[in-house]
Amino acid sequence: MPRPPMPAARPPAATPAVEPPSPDVDLADEASPLPGVHRGGFLRLPTAPVSVTTTQTAPAEPGTEDDPPSVTAQWLMPEPAGPQRGLAAWALVFSIAGLVVSLFVGWGFPIGLVGIVSAxxxxxxPLESRAVAIWALVLGAVSLLYSAGWLWFAFSRLAAAG
Known part of the structure; x- marks a missing residue:
């Protein structure tokens, strides 16, 4: 069996002609800088602390720029806010609302549960009024009892009718 003929060798590809850069192209330095490399300009990190003075001179009144400012304002840190109060009052509000709703329908028990948990x-x-919280706890428990009574009544009537 005769061998198939070998394909002819391709002629070498012509080397592409590279044109010199136009005059409006800036040539890169020996090595391009990597991202984050200092390129001059800034002398400190952008997150470095800034010096703050506690006493500032108040700006001059308009029209009196010639006189040196004689009034200095003292800038002080505000007092930190104390612990918040009022959770006992909210618990009492939810417990009373739960009690009022549970007098009419049985499905008001989640309001009483919120009152009990808040109480x-x-x-x-430590800062809440214990008396108000205890009232909220008791009224929330009473609202749960009324709701349970309404639900028991509703289910017993449903079972009797069914």
Whole structure:
């Protein structure tokens, strides 16, 4: 069997002609800088602390720029806010609302549950009024009892009718 003929060797590709850069192209330095490499201009990091003075001179009144400012304002840090109060009052509001709703329908028990949980949290906080939190706890429990009574009544009537 005769061998198939070998393909003819390709002629070498012509080397592409590279034109010199136009005059409006800036040539790169020996090595291009990597991102984050200092290129001059800034002498400190952008997150470095800034010096703050506590005493500032108040700006001059308009029209009196010739006189040196004689009034200095003292800039002070505001007092930190104290612990918040009022959770016991909110617990009492939810417990009373739960009690009012549970007098008419049985499905108001989640409001009483919110009142009970809020009252327990208020009892654990040192600044809350213990008397208000205990009232909220008791009224929330009463609202749960009324809701349970309404639900028991509704289900017993449903079972009797069914």
């Amino acid at each position: 327990i949290l208020a009892l654990r906080r």
